[in-house]
Amino acid sequence: MNGIPTVLRALYEGERALEQALLSTAERHPAEHEVHHVATDLARWSHEHAERIARGAEPQGLHLSDPGPGSPSSMRAKTEPPAHTLDEPSDPDLRLLDDLRALHLAAADNSLHWEMLAQAAQATGDNRLLELSTVCHPQTLRQMRWTNTMIKTLSPQLLSNANGFSRTAASSARR
Known part of the structure; x- marks a missing residue:
């Protein structure tokens, strides 16, 4: 037995989790x-x-389309909070940045699994799984680029405005 089913399960759960986090x-x-x-x-x-x-x-013997209500993946989705670095920030600007950061990390995790699946598919000559990776992985990379771009675009303004701090207040204080 090989580890491909393990990667497929991780990818399936990761994509479902990312879908829910994005929504x-x-x-x-x-x-x-x-x-x-x-x-x-x-x-x-x-x-x-x-x-x-x-x-x-x-074909790998995995039935992933409908996890039962007591399956580990459905239990984890209900009990594990998203991986946030800030303790539920009350400032919506900080919450937005924290959400984008968590989305980026989830997409990066999926991207690594896609890469592992593609490498294993190449090594085993499984063209079906290689095609699956070739079709889906670029979209996951695009999800990562979007979150990264949003963080770069929004961070300067949102972080400088967080907790009532603004550029006008800072420039007034310098005078």
């Missing part, structure tokens, strides 16, 4: 139109990836 972020930040709309669109990619993985896992 939750979109719901939490409706006023940030780009975040709201793009996160919703990117969640569809993760949904499609999970469906493709479930189909691709069948």
Whole structure:
């Protein structure tokens, strides 16, 4: 037995978790139109990836399409909070940055699993799994680029405005 089923399961659970995290972020930040709309669109990619993985896992003897209510993955989704560095920031700006950071890390985790699957598929000559990786991995990389771009774009303004600090207050204080 090889480790490919383990990677497929991790990818499936990771894509489902990323889909939910993207949708939750979109719901939490409706006023940030780009975040709201793009996160919703990117969640569809993760949904499609999970469906493709479930189909691709069948020949490996894995049945991933509908985890039961007591399965480890469904239990984890209900009990594990997202990996945030800030303790539930009350400032919505900080919460947005923290959500984007968590999304980026989740997409990076999926990207590494896609890469492992592609390498294993090449090594074993499994063209079906190689095609799956070739189709899905670029979209995961795009999810990462989007979160990184949003963090770069929003951080200067949101961090300098967090907790009532603003550029006008800072420039007034310098005078």
